[in-house]
Amino acid sequence: MLPKMYSGRNKKLIQDYHQSLEEMNAGIVEYVRAMPVMKIFGQSAETFDKYGNTVKRFNKFVGEWVKSSTPGFAIFMSFTSNAMLPVLALGLYLYFQNGVTLATLLLFLILGTGYIKPLFALNNMGIQISIINRGVEQIDELLYTEHLLENAALQHPIDYSITFEHVSFAYQDKNWGLQNINFTVPEKTITALVGPSGAGKSTIGQLLARFWDVTKGEIRIGGIDVRDYPTEQLMRLVSFVFQDSFMFQDSMYENICMGMKKSREEVEDAAKAAQIHDLILSLPNGYDTLFGQSGVHLSGGEQQRFQLARAILKDAPILILDEATAFADPENEIKIQQAFSQLIKNKTVLIIAHRLSTITDADQILVFNHGELIDNGKHDELLENSALYGRMWNAHTRAKEFVI
Ligand SMILES: Nc1ncnc2c1ncn2[C@@H]1O[C@H](COP(=O)(O)OP(=O)(O)OP(=O)(O)O)[C@@H](O)[C@H]1O
Numbered sequence: 001m002l003p004k005m006y007s008g009r010n011k012k013l014i015q016d017y018h019q020s021l022e023e024m025n026a027g028i029v030e031y032v033r034a035m036p037v038m039k040i041f042g043q044s045a046e047t048f049d050k051y052g053n054t055v056k057r058f059n060k061f062v063g064e065w066v067k068s069s070t071p072g073f074a075i076f077m078s079f080t081s082n083a084m085l086p087v088l089a090l091g092l093y094l095y096f097q098n099g100v101t102l103a104t105l106l107l108f109l110i111l112g113t114g115y116i117k118p119l120f121a122l123n124n125m126g127i128q129i130s131i132i133n134r135g136v137e138q139i140d141e142l143l144y145t146e147h148l149l150e151n152a153a154l155q156h157p158i159d160y161s162i163t164f165e166h167v168s169f170a171y172q173d174k175n176w177g178l179q180n181i182n183f184t185v186p187e188k189t190i191t192a193l194v195g196p197s198g199a200g201k202s203t204i205g206q207l208l209a210r211f212w213d214v215t216k217g218e219i220r221i222g223g224i225d226v227r228d229y230p231t232e233q234l235m236r237l238v239s240f241v242f243q244d245s246f247m248f249q250d251s252m253y254e255n256i257c258m259g260m261k262k263s264r265e266e267v268e269d270a271a272k273a274a275q276i277h278d279l280i281l282s283l284p285n286g287y288d289t290l291f292g293q294s295g296v297h298l299s300g301g302e303q304q305r306f307q308l309a310r311a312i313l314k315d316a317p318i319l320i321l322d323e324a325t326a327f328a329d330p331e332n333e334i335k336i337q338q339a340f341s342q343l344i345k346n347k348t349v350l351i352i353a354h355r356l357s358t359i360t361d362a363d364q365i366l367v368f369n370h371g372e373l374i375d376n377g378k379h380d381e382l383l384e385n386s387a388l389y390g391r392m393w394n395a396h397t398r399a400k401e402f403v404i
């Protein structure tokens with residue numbers, strides 16, 4: 001089996017082997033991570049198909065592979081585990097043909113078994129080489145990923161407005177995506193994006209920050225296509241508060257500062273504005289407390305406030321806020337609102353909102369559904385003219401009554 005594994009002819013087989021092994025490993029990791037959710041919903045390993053299927057696939061693959069390579073492997077093992085046999089057969093033949101003397105024959109019978117070791121070593125080396133090759137292939141895939149084309153020349157935007165013009169975009173594995181999106185966010189105004197889950201709201205925000213490039217159309221900041229900005233300049237123009245917050249295994253200070261060249265005072269001011277200064281001071285080592293250290297725990301809402309602190313510190317003229325779906329306690333929500341109002345002062349803001357009550361004052365609300373911009377206007381106009389917005393508003397107010 002093993003010699004077959006690394007022979008040139010079987011490259012595809014090796015790739016398939018590693019592929020199904022990786023799928024199985026990923027399936028197991030996902031299974032372990034999903035355990036709390038599965039427990040709550042009363043599921044067992046058997047009902048978690050994805051994990052079970054990857055193990056079954058790997059099992060089937062290895063079974064078929066072993067069957068197909070058994071004859072070759074049997075011959076290889078017969079020769080290697082009975083090293084004396086071929087030496088004895090050839091030696092006796094030569095002896096009776098008068099090709100060798102008895103002394104030479106005996107010498108070779110003693111030494112002959114020694115040729116096996118290098119063969120086994122060669123075999124093991126082959127396995128190692130196949131593993132290394134696979135690793136190199138994966139590194140190559142990453143290194144040779146197509147770069148986003150980048151313009152080095154510094155641009156001079158006329159203002160900090162945002163324009164989407166005939167923008168279409170689809171993720172590689174999706175057969176639908178954003179279709180012909182058109183809107184403008186004037187400088188220093190607030191535009192809210194609303195719509196059902198999966199409508200494409202986060203995608204709009206990510207396109208603006210060039211996580212991906214549009215397939216058709218143009219996104220402009222201050223009249224200049226985002227693809228024409230050097231990445232560094234674009235990143236200076238745009239701050240992003242993500243739907244899911246992420247904390248680094250680093251000090252509280254570094255988790256706000258994020259390598260920006262800012263003074264200690266500025267970092268603390270941002271923390272105060274984001275309503276996390278007191279919380280940080282209550283930790284064992286204040287700003288030097290390591291996140292992830294035993295006993296140091298931050299709730300989802302508190303982590304979201306760290307994100308707001310980063311954005312306040314960065315002070316970019318354009319803000320994209322992808323609101324987290326839920327902040328459980330009202331006290332936290334009030335703090336987030338306070339941090340939020342600090343953050344949006346004098347900024348061009350694109351807010352992706354799930355709780356519609358937070359955006360009733362927005363200058364413009366865009367309603368998305370299935371990748372299309374279906375309605376836009378102010379809150380009152382949309383209540384009258386947009387069926388989808390009306391339904392979402394009703395659901396939202398009903399949910400609030402439920403909470404009360
Ligand atoms: N990285 C990705 N690769 C492939 N498909 C993606 C990716 N991110 C999102 N999608 C898909 O694109 C569609 C739009 O996703 P998007 O995250 O923009 O929705 P959304 O409106 O922000 O939803 P939500 O309200 O749940 O946050 C969805 O069908 C989603 O599954």
Ligand SMILES: [Mg+2]
Nearest residue numbers: 201202243322
């Ligand atoms: Mg989203």
